[in-house]
Amino acid sequence: MVPTVGLRVPLVDLGDGTALLTDRYELTMLQAALRSGTAGRRAVFEVFARSLPAGRRYGVVAGTGRLLDALDAFRFDPDELEYLSANGIVDEQTARWLEKYRFTGNVWGYAEGDCYFPDSPILVVEGTFGEAVLLETLALSILNHDCAIASAASRMVRAAQGRPIIEMGSRRTHERAAVAAARAAHIAGFATTSNLAAGRRYGVPTAGTSAHAFTLLHDSERHAFEAQLASLGESTTLLVDTYDVERAVRTAVELAGPSLGAVRIDSGDLGVVARRVRDQLDSLGARDTRIVVTGDLDEYGIAALAAAPVDGYGVGTSLVTGSGAPTASLVYKLVARADGPDDDAPMRPVAKRSTGKPSRGGRKTAVRRVDGHGTAYAETVATGEVGAGPRDRVLQVPLVRDGEVVGREPLGAARERHARAVAELPPTATQLSKGEPAVPTEFVDGGPRH
Amino acid sequence: MVPTVGLRVPLVDLGDGTALLTDRYELTMLQAALRSGTAGRRAVFEVFARSLPAGRRYGVVAGTGRLLDALDAFRFDPDELEYLSANGIVDEQTARWLEKYRFTGNVWGYAEGDCYFPDSPILVVEGTFGEAVLLETLALSILNHDCAIASAASRMVRAAQGRPIIEMGSRRTHERAAVAAARAAHIAGFATTSNLAAGRRYGVPTAGTSAHAFTLLHDSERHAFEAQLASLGESTTLLVDTYDVERAVRTAVELAGPSLGAVRIDSGDLGVVARRVRDQLDSLGARDTRIVVTGDLDEYGIAALAAAPVDGYGVGTSLVTGSGAPTASLVYKLVARADGPDDDAPMRPVAKRSTGKPSRGGRKTAVRRVDGHGTAYAETVATGEVGAGPRDRVLQVPLVRDGEVVGREPLGAARERHARAVAELPPTATQLSKGEPAVPTEFVDGGPRH
Numbered sequence: 001m002v003p004t005v006g007l008r009v010p011l012v013d014l015g016d017g018t019a020l021l022t023d024r025y026e027l028t029m030l031q032a033a034l035r036s037g038t039a040g041r042r043a044v045f046e047v048f049a050r051s052l053p054a055g056r057r058y059g060v061v062a063g064t065g066r067l068l069d070a071l072d073a074f075r076f077d078p079d080e081l082e083y084l085s086a087n088g089i090v091d092e093q094t095a096r097w098l099e100k101y102r103f104t105g106n107v108w109g110y111a112e113g114d115c116y117f118p119d120s121p122i123l124v125v126e127g128t129f130g131e132a133v134l135l136e137t138l139a140l141s142i143l144n145h146d147c148a149i150a151s152a153a154s155r156m157v158r159a160a161q162g163r164p165i166i167e168m169g170s171r172r173t174h175e176r177a178a179v180a181a182a183r184a185a186h187i188a189g190f191a192t193t194s195n196l197a198a199g200r201r202y203g204v205p206t207a208g209t210s211a212h213a214f215t216l217l218h219d220s221e222r223h224a225f226e227a228q229l230a231s232l233g234e235s236t237t238l239l240v241d242t243y244d245v246e247r248a249v250r251t252a253v254e255l256a257g258p259s260l261g262a263v264r265i266d267s268g269d270l271g272v273v274a275r276r277v278r279d280q281l282d283s284l285g286a287r288d289t290r291i292v293v294t295g296d297l298d299e300y301g302i303a304a305l306a307a308a309p310v311d312g313y314g315v316g317t318s319l320v321t322g323s324g325a326p327t328a329s330l331v332y333k334l335v336a337r338a339d340g341p342d343d344d345a346p347m348r349p350v351a352k353r354s355t356g357k358p359s360r361g362g363r364k365t366a367v368r369r370v371d372g373h374g375t376a377y378a379e380t381v382a383t384g385e386v387g388a389g390p391r392d393r394v395l396q397v398p399l400v401r402d403g404e405v406v407g408r409e410p411l412g413a414a415r416e417r418h419a420r421a422v423a424e425l426p427p428t429a430t431q432l433s434k435g436e437p438a439v440p441t442e443f444v445d446g447g448p449r450h
Numbered sequence: 451m452v453p454t455v456g457l458r459v460p461l462v463d464l465g466d467g468t469a470l471l472t473d474r475y476e477l478t479m480l481q482a483a484l485r486s487g488t489a490g491r492r493a494v495f496e497v498f499a500r501s502l503p504a505g506r507r508y509g510v511v512a513g514t515g516r517l518l519d520a521l522d523a524f525r526f527d528p529d530e531l532e533y534l535s536a537n538g539i540v541d542e543q544t545a546r547w548l549e550k551y552r553f554t555g556n557v558w559g560y561a562e563g564d565c566y567f568p569d570s571p572i573l574v575v576e577g578t579f580g581e582a583v584l585l586e587t588l589a590l591s592i593l594n595h596d597c598a599i600a601s602a603a604s605r606m607v608r609a610a611q612g613r614p615i616i617e618m619g620s621r622r623t624h625e626r627a628a629v630a631a632a633r634a635a636h637i638a639g640f641a642t643t644s645n646l647a648a649g650r651r652y653g654v655p656t657a658g659t660s661a662h663a664f665t666l667l668h669d670s671e672r673h674a675f676e677a678q679l680a681s682l683g684e685s686t687t688l689l690v691d692t693y694d695v696e697r698a699v700r701t702a703v704e705l706a707g708p709s710l711g712a713v714r715i716d717s718g719d720l721g722v723v724a725r726r727v728r729d730q731l732d733s734l735g736a737r738d739t740r741i742v743v744t745g746d747l748d749e750y751g752i753a754a755l756a757a758a759p760v761d762g763y764g765v766g767t768s769l770v771t772g773s774g775a776p777t778a779s780l781v782y783k784l785v786a787r788a789d790g791p792d793d794d795a796p797m798r799p800v801a802k803r804s805t806g807k808p809s810r811g812g813r814k815t816a817v818r819r820v821d822g823h824g825t826a827y828a829e830t831v832a833t834g835e836v837g838a839g840p841r842d843r844v845l846q847v848p849l850v851r852d853g854e855v856v857g858r859e860p861l862g863a864a865r866e867r868h869a870r871a872v873a874e875l876p877p878t879a880t881q882l883s884k885g886e887p888a889v890p891t892e893f894v895d896g897g898p899r900h
Contacts, residue, residue, distance in 0.1 A: 036677030140621035174627035208474030227486030431462030
């Protein structure tokens with residue numbers, strides 16, 4: 001086997017275009033519907049999860065802001081249309097339709113950062129069948145990924161009980177997924193990320209100092225610490241487990257003095273080592289030097305360190321893989337469509353009847369029921385409009401109106417909303433043990449929509 | 451809560467630039483090493499997995515082609531440098547260094563599609579510390595994702611025993627990860643993908659016809675089938691489980707005749723339903739109409755259908771999530787570095803000594819030992835150069851030479867290589883049950899490199 005030296009594969013620049021991040025069958029359905037005259041029927045699609053990952057108490061809505069950006073970029077450019085036509089994926093009529101494609105419908109959704117439960121209608125897309133079916137793959141990709149990450153992250157933040165968590169999982173997931181994961185983790189309460197693209201693109205604060213390689217590069221650990229302190233100052237975090245932890249801590253304080261910012265421990269029994277390092281730091285007078293622990297932590301590992309003298313956590317693999325649930329299992333289902341092509345044709349609820357995967361027809365609204373103590377006690381999902389008491393929260397907000405994005409907001413708003421939404425849930429919500437969703441979902445037949 | 455209507459977040463176009471898909475600490479290490487005078491020391495980093503995911507018999511190298519493209523795009527543009535400087539992430543000296551950054555070193559690696567085992571040195575990066583450390587995050591992101599997907603995909607392909615598999619997991623993973631997943635699955639032997647971007651960017655054949663929504667859109671299943679047949683022809687695949695499978699199959703053959711291409715079943719006990727549908731199709735004279743099954747399949751589900759009259763599988767969630775192992779746990783470790791700044795300074799093997807995560811110093815080469823029957827029996831990993839018998843395969847190939855990419859090849863070459871590499875493994879390799887790696891990894895001290 002000899003690789004072809006210098007072979008140039010024609011580089012197709014996908015850029016920021018999002019229209020081809022789509023399953024082929026969305027386009028073949030469009031084409032068949034254009035031909036049968038049904039593509040223009042008004043239609044309502046909903047995104048929901050039939051269940052939460054096994055034992056989870058709540059899910060976290062994330063990705064909404066990214067979806068709105070992706071929707072803005074969802075146009076078929078001439079090169080993309082040429083690919084679709086030349087490969088027989090769409091016919092001439094469909095290509096002409098796609099050329100002018102812009103989503104002109106409406107989208108509502110749970111606000112980003114809010115919690116969700118089984119069957120919560122977290123996104124509602126209303127438009128013609130043709131324009132709304134095309135968004136299925138992209139909407140699900142973004143929401144399934146970002147919700148999975150945020151849902152895992154939120155559990156870790158609760159387990160950390162106020163200690164800051166650094167997101168450092170970029171290397172364990174797809175390079176672009178890493179950027180989205182950092183964003184989702186920040187919404188759920190992570191303090192910082194190692195990912196520079198997430199810093200630049202979304203304004204997530206970044207963190208990072210050095211790895212074992214930096215120590216190994218130098219002729220001694222002392223030399224490496226001196227180099228890092230000279231460059232980053234005494235407030236930096238020194239990694240102390242390349243050789244011998246006790247010696248490293250001694251060297252670190254000797255060089256930096258008691259104002260050393262932090263030390264990081266990345267291996268061993270983290271609780272035991274942290275206790276030993278805390279004692280040593282205190283005995284050396286470095287009482288304000290913090291201890292950061294990293295190394296295969298998940299929400300359970302974090303919780304197990306609650307009593308250890310730890311000041312912060314770094315979490316990688318388990319965050320970007322959703323801590324056992326790497327996808328949120330959200331689906332995008334047609335729940336209603338018009339009986340005919342006219343704008344005023346009556347809408348009909350629809351649902352398939354196949355085994356094992358039931359779904360409920362009709363466009364849904366949702367309300368989180370909140371009691372007099374400010375604690376949520378039910379998720380009411382209604383076909384039609386449902387009445388909300390004074391403390392209840394109506395959960396869907398407008399995101400796109402007549403094709404125009406109206407739901408953009410700063411990332412910090414989603415982060416603050418998430419903290420409020422979790423605080424509103426009953427105490428069982430933050431238990432790490434497996435169990436039922438924190439509030440039950442109840443279906444009601446609401447009144448007609450206004 | 452009212453979302454800010456129409457707020458415009460400044461859109462930073464990440465485009466195809468890859469330099470910020472990087473952990474912050476790579477840059478802070480660079481900065482400290484520039485200052486301490488060690489950034490220019492020659493260094494060797496290696497990518498390897500300490501172990502395979504629990505019970506797996508082999509791993510699959512994938513992502514190499516994507517990594518070479520990403521390496522070509524790894525430059526810091528003025529806007530990125532401005533972000534780094536303005537946020538205090540790098541100092542003036544480092545920013546100037548990054549401005550001129552181009553990787554000028556050498557990269558070797560296992561050829562894409564080949565198999566790997568614990569400690570296989572699947573990528574070796576040689577350059578100055580400064581230029582090589584910067585590539586850690588990007589190289590790991592790409593390889594950890596793509597190897598995880600390809601490794602799961604390969605098991606599914608073996609389980610399918612020659613029946614084609616459609617990759618249809620885009621909606622269950624990050625929208626850009628989906629494109630890479632389709633590519634990795636194709637290397638491992640998947641026939642087609644639903645993902646249009648993978649079709650356009652990488653030439654992976656695409657597939658897809660319709661979803662339940664298409665049937666629900668129409669006034670009757672018959673109307674929907676007529677519409678699809680009119681648009682896509684009789685060779686199309688009709689989805690038959692929206693309402694009643696038996697009735698749908700009858701309608702399908704009535705409309706399309708015996709030359710109907712295929713029917714798809716997405717729910718129920720797939721083996722039982724497939725048997726019933728096969729009998730019905732045969733009794734209707736549609737003996738050549740194929741049966742495609744989809745719906746939460748993984749390698750075990752596929753294997754369980756080996757005796758069922760199934761002609762093809764569609765796999766989504768389990769593929770894009772690595773079927774229980776969403777990341778390959780590859781690490782990027784400094785294994786050797788020069789004693790001083792000069793080009794001819796002696797190289798020193800290095801390794802950290804911390805608990806639980808041992809690594810071996812020194813640049814490695816690797817050979818797959820093959821016996822007289824053409825069956826692999828060992829993975830020999832050597833510090834220095836190792837002798838290879840006439841049947842043995844030297845596993846590392848040149849990918850980048852003096853900064854120039856020399857290892858590009860068509861995707862089909864990786865796909866063909868993978869088929870050969872699996873065929874060469876002992877029969878235990880394709881068992882789905884948990885067990886030891888198919889061949890053991892042995893470490894030897896090789897001779898000096900030539």
